[in-house]
Amino acid sequence: MSMRSLTFDAIIIGGGGSGLRAALELAKSGKKTAVLSKVFPTRSHTVSAQGGITCAIASADPNDDWRWHMYDTVKGGDYITDQDAAEYMCSEGPKSVFELEHMGLPFSRFDNGRIYQRPFGGQSKDFGKGGQAARTCAAADRTGHALLHTLYQNNLKNNTTFLNEWYAVDLVKNANNDVVGCIAMCIETGEVVHVKSKATVLATGGAGRIYASTTNALINTGDGIGMALRAGFPMQDMEMWQFHPTGIYGAGVLVTEGCRGEGGYLVNKDGERFMERYAPNAKDLAGRDVVARSMVMEILEGRGCGEKGDHVYLKLDHLGEEVLGKRLPGIVELSKTFAAADPAKEPIPVVPTCHYMMGGIPTNVHGQAIMQDADGKDQIINGLFACGEAACVSVHGANRLGGNSLLDLVVFGRAAGMYIEGALNEGIDYLDASQSDIDSALARMNRWNESGNGESIPALRAELQDIMQTSFGVFRQEDHMQEGVKKLADLRGRIAEAHLPDKSNAFNTARVEALELDNLMEVAEATAISALERKESRGAHSRYDYPDRDDANWLKHSIYFPLEKRLGKRDVNFKPKTVDTFEPKVRTY
Amino acid sequence: MSTLQVSLYRYNPETDSAPYMQEFQIDTQGRDLMVLNVLELIKEQDSTMVYRRSCREGVCGSDGMNMNGKNGLACVTPLSDVVRNNKLVLRPLPGLPVIRDLVVDMGIFYRQYERIQPYLQNDDPTPAIERLQSPEDRDKLDGLYECILCACCSSSCPSFWWNPDKFVGPAGLLQSYRFLADSRDTATRDRLADLEDPFSVFRCRGIMNCVSVCPKGLNPTRAIGKIREMLLTNAT
Amino acid sequence: MVTNITNPGRSGLADWLIQRVSAVILALYTLFIVGYLLFNPGLDYIAWSGLFSQAWMRIFSLLAFVSLAAHAWVGLWIVTTDYLNKWVGIRLAVQTFIILAVFVFLVWGIQVLWGA
Numbered sequence: 001m002s003m004r005s006l007t008f009d010a011i012i013i014g015g016g017g018s019g020l021r022a023a024l025e026l027a028k029s030g031k032k033t034a035v036l037s038k039v040f041p042t043r044s045h046t047v048s049a050q051g052g053i054t055c056a057i058a059s060a061d062p063n064d065d066w067r068w069h070m071y072d073t074v075k076g077g078d079y080i081t082d083q084d085a086a087e088y089m090c091s092e093g094p095k096s097v098f099e100l101e102h103m104g105l106p107f108s109r110f111d112n113g114r115i116y117q118r119p120f121g122g123q124s125k126d127f128g129k130g131g132q133a134a135r136t137c138a139a140a141d142r143t144g145h146a147l148l149h150t151l152y153q154n155n156l157k158n159n160t161t162f163l164n165e166w167y168a169v170d171l172v173k174n175a176n177n178d179v180v181g182c183i184a185m186c187i188e189t190g191e192v193v194h195v196k197s198k199a200t201v202l203a204t205g206g207a208g209r210i211y212a213s214t215t216n217a218l219i220n221t222g223d224g225i226g227m228a229l230r231a232g233f234p235m236q237d238m239e240m241w242q243f244h245p246t247g248i249y250g251a252g253v254l255v256t257e258g259c260r261g262e263g264g265y266l267v268n269k270d271g272e273r274f275m276e277r278y279a280p281n282a283k284d285l286a287g288r289d290v291v292a293r294s295m296v297m298e299i300l301e302g303r304g305c306g307e308k309g310d311h312v313y314l315k316l317d318h319l320g321e322e323v324l325g326k327r328l329p330g331i332v333e334l335s336k337t338f339a340a341a342d343p344a345k346e347p348i349p350v351v352p353t354c355h356y357m358m359g360g361i362p363t364n365v366h367g368q369a370i371m372q373d374a375d376g377k378d379q380i381i382n383g384l385f386a387c388g389e390a391a392c393v394s395v396h397g398a399n400r401l402g403g404n405s406l407l408d409l410v411v412f413g414r415a416a417g418m419y420i421e422g423a424l425n426e427g428i429d430y431l432d433a434s435q436s437d438i439d440s441a442l443a444r445m446n447r448w449n450e451s452g453n454g455e456s457i458p459a460l461r462a463e464l465q466d467i468m469q470t471s472f473g474v475f476r477q478e479d480h481m482q483e484g485v486k487k488l489a490d491l492r493g494r495i496a497e498a499h500l501p502d503k504s505n506a507f508n509t510a511r512v513e514a515l516e517l518d519n520l521m522e523v524a525e526a527t528a529i530s531a532l533e534r535k536e537s538r539g540a541h542s543r544y545d546y547p548d549r550d551d552a553n554w555l556k557h558s559i560y561f562p563l564e565k566r567l568g569k570r571d572v573n574f575k576p577k578t579v580d581t582f583e584p585k586v587r588t589y
Numbered sequence: 590m591s592t593l594q595v596s597l598y599r600y601n602p603e604t605d606s607a608p609y610m611q612e613f614q615i616d617t618q619g620r621d622l623m624v625l626n627v628l629e630l631i632k633e634q635d636s637t638m639v640y641r642r643s644c645r646e647g648v649c650g651s652d653g654m655n656m657n658g659k660n661g662l663a664c665v666t667p668l669s670d671v672v673r674n675n676k677l678v679l680r681p682l683p684g685l686p687v688i689r690d691l692v693v694d695m696g697i698f699y700r701q702y703e704r705i706q707p708y709l710q711n712d713d714p715t716p717a718i719e720r721l722q723s724p725e726d727r728d729k730l731d732g733l734y735e736c737i738l739c740a741c742c743s744s745s746c747p748s749f750w751w752n753p754d755k756f757v758g759p760a761g762l763l764q765s766y767r768f769l770a771d772s773r774d775t776a777t778r779d780r781l782a783d784l785e786d787p788f789s790v791f792r793c794r795g796i797m798n799c800v801s802v803c804p805k806g807l808n809p810t811r812a813i814g815k816i817r818e819m820l821l822t823n824a825t
Numbered sequence: 826m827v828t829n830i831t832n833p834g835r836s837g838l839a840d841w842l843i844q845r846v847s848a849v850i851l852a853l854y855t856l857f858i859v860g861y862l863l864f865n866p867g868l869d870y871i872a873w874s875g876l877f878s879q880a881w882m883r884i885f886s887l888l889a890f891v892s893l894a895a896h897a898w899v900g901l902w903i904v905t906t907d908y909l910n911k912w913v914g915i916r917l918a919v920q921t922f923i924i925l926a927v928f929v930f931l932v933w934g935i936q937v938l939w940g941a
Contacts, residue, residue: 039641039643039649039651040651040695040699040738042649042650042737042738043641043643043644043649043650043651044643044649045643045644045649047644047648047649047737048644048646048648048649057718057719097719098717098718098719101719101720102709102711102715102719102720103708103709104708104709104768104771104773104774106727106730106734106771107719107727108724108727109722109723109724109727110724111723111724112721113721113722113723113724114718114719114721115719139734140731142648142735145648145735145737146734149734150708153707153708153709154708156703156707156708157706157708188688217643217644217645217649218642218643218644218645219643251646253645253646254646330648333647334646334647337646337647337665337667338646456633456636457636458632458633458636501636501637502636502637504601504603504604504637505603506601506602506603506688506689507639507688507689507690507692508639509639509640510632510636510637510639747907748907751906751907751908751910752906752907752910755827782826783826784826784837785826785836785837785838786826786827786828786829786836786837787827787829787832787834787836787837787840787903787906788827788829788837788906789826789827789837790837791837791838791840791841792903817838817841820838821838821842824838
């Protein structure tokens with residue numbers, strides 16, 4: 001069977017915010033670039049982002065300073081945020097946000113015509129000493145939608161090539177372990193092709209679907225993470241999963257932190273605004289990890305709401321219909337649809353819900369993927385780049401601040417695009433992949449296509465999600481996690497034997513789901529082993545058995561090596577270029 | 590009764606010479622599921638049944654389909670809204686070529702979107718910060734920019750069924766007006782010049798199917814009326 | 826911009842305006858005729874031809890005929906481009922027939938008005 005090949009200077013896998021931003025940069029440069037996305041780009045999960053993009057554009061507060069934003073980001077990440085990366089993001093941020101506005105993003109406005117900014121969790125002025133800041137630039141509560149559509153529109157303007165509804169199966173490496181492209185399948189026709197490229201960018205987003213309850217889209221299956229792990233590349237900080245405080249109870253649909261930014265607050269069954277006890281200063285606008293833990297504590301101590309006492313309420317009715325209609329119209333719609341509650345009249349039932357993967361493919365600020373050599377030193381992976389949620393630069397450390405994900409997308413999408421353009425100008429020349437290199441990237445696909453019988457894909461997926469939900473949730477402990485790791489090892493064996501009943505070619509979504517299941521498995525296992533091995537509590541990773549932060553041993557990134565299933569450590573960057581280091585302090589809100 | 594009778598449009602180009610309807614019995618356990626959840630249950634029974642989906646919360650626009658005769662998004666349509674006599678008929682969006690089962694080829698819909706140049710155009714020098722826009726001017730974009738390109742409107746529009754290659758359709762025109770209405774856009778004249786032929790805008794006969802099906806509650810007919818007003822003002 | 830050569834106004838905007846203005850004229854003309862018939866119950870040929878011998882009535886009627894012709898052309902042109910949009914030859918033939926028919930009826934109408 002002869003396989004067609006497509007050749008590009010750069011292939012960007014993923015059509016969400018970071019992929020489209022990187023593509024835009026490369027399309028403008030005239031490089032032969034394509035965006036390969038398993039859904040039409042505006043169906044990517046960036047579209048669901050609500051509250052806004054946090055950035056010190058000095059609109060709400062003319063004296064705002066990106067260094068304050070950087071301080072919040074480093075503190076929010078519980079000090080394993082790489083400070084050079086946070087510095088880059090926060091200082092370059094305004095340029096990226098203004099660029100989006102110039103491209104047409106319909107930001108909400110203040111009376112003076114400048115971009116509207118709202119308060120979000122973990123924001124402060126003057127390095128935590130000046131009280132709550134309002135730094136999140138918003139387009140009502142549909143900022144992600146507005147941002148994604150704007151980026152897609154500008155890619156159309158610049159004639160970017162799109163391979164829409166194509167699925168990337170696996171990375172192709174040459175004999176030197178350089179990444180030289182990927183195997184991809186056109187979903188509509190089932191055709192499998194070899195995509196050759198000098199730069200392969202994984203912009204595949206998160207993998208929230210490893211959990212049973214998540215705010216993430218059904219497509220968030222960690223495809224890029226799975227591909228990189230199967231290629232033998234390491235992952236960083238995979239134990240760090242953010243549980244968003246306000247997922248709608250039962251449905252898992254996100255309710256933006258902007259609700260609390262606009263003045264909403266959480267109450268328990270006694271109607272008490274309980275965050276006043278856990279975070280006396282920031283209250284409902286403490287870091288997301290802090291708020292999520294406090295909610296779980298309330299529920300565990302019997303103060304949860306509803307018949308089962310297993311959720312709390314988000315109260316918004318005091319804001320009035322006008323504010324709700326103007327600033328949070330999407331939330332009103334979602335709440336009516338998924339909670340049968342009109343927020344203008346009654347509170348929304350909410351519960352902490354898996355939301356964001358802080359970990360991912362370790363990269364530098366140029367998006368270049370990193371592995372470690374035999375001595376534990378950083379080593380660039382030739383040809384491989386990552387940006388957005390799939391990457392771990394790391395600007396989010398152990399806990400991401402609200403509104404920082406959209407900024408991450410555009411700043412590092414752009415940075416990766418600029419770097420690749422420069423590298424292509426200087427000339428990139430890697431050894432071609434041999435037939436056996438291509439065959440090994442095809443192996444997984446062939447396995448599914450030849451499967452004769454075995455367990456069903458939806459059942460195995462549900463089992464995986466249950467294991468993760470039970471053993472690797474908001475609070476974690478050794479014995480549960482060991483149990484979980486064991487179950488996952490068993491599950492891996494069974495997935496390797498599972499059955500794809502539909503072998504047809506035209507728009508075979510069962511095949512896509514099979515390939516996604518492999519990726520969920522990779523992400524789940526990396527998460528489980530990393531969580532088990534990090535023996536401390538930091539940011540989103542909270543353990544009953546190690547309740548305290550252990551800076552002596554764990555002021556480090558964790559780095560997971562898939563071939564040995566081993567967890568190592570990697571130094572955190574404490575050397576920003578233009579500001580003094582933010583030294584680790586006790587983290588309170 | 591908790592067993593729902595679902596009648597589903599099936600077509601696989603590799604094996605079927607013609608489309609047919611297939612019956613499924615789905616146990617809803619008395620819950621008021623979303624139509625998307627019903628599709629998930631069917632997919633567990635029969636993995637060959639295909640449909641698009643992504644965000645499952647009505648913002649990505651993947652799962653537009655025809656449910657008991659009316660277009661909408663499966664993920665935000667509760668059974669109680671569409672099911673009559675315990676029966677649910679699911680078909681692909683009308684007027685677009687079917688690829689397989691509920692999946693349609695949206696190429697022509699996207700081409701009409703691209704045709705209206707759906708991006709801000711501004712010749713003025715770019716300022717160092719954002720371009721200023723008053724809240725009143727920004728308010729003019731409400732009800733326009735929220736479109737999710739699900740094609741529920743255009744595929745419910747007879748004028749689009751007849752002339753999908755010439756009539757821009759409600760979705761494209763809503764976006765066209767989104768840029769015409771933007772105080773930051775300077776290409777108004779060129780945009781209008783592209784629309785004054787007898788098809789692009791004027792095929793709208795104002796029957797408002799688009800308004801009745803829009804899952805985001807938007808009003809393309811009103812936007813089309815505004816474009817006509819602008820064309821008239823510009824030409825008289 | 827979609828190009829066309831067989832529509833009356835050569836632009837969608839012109840067609841649209843023609844159709845609306847002609848519709849108003851036709852509505853006024855219809856109202857006038859119906860009103861006239863209602864207020865003159867025992868109408869005979871003398872009175873009827875007397876009405877049409879007056880210059881203003883002839884102008885008003887001609888205006889209505891021209892409006893009807895334009896309205897029909899625009900409307901039927903749209904109908905053919907909807908219902909016959911897949912068969913170019915048939916569509917062109919039908920459109921030509923419509924244009925000729927409209928022309929014949931219009932000239933005939935003028936002859937009736939002024940010929941008597």
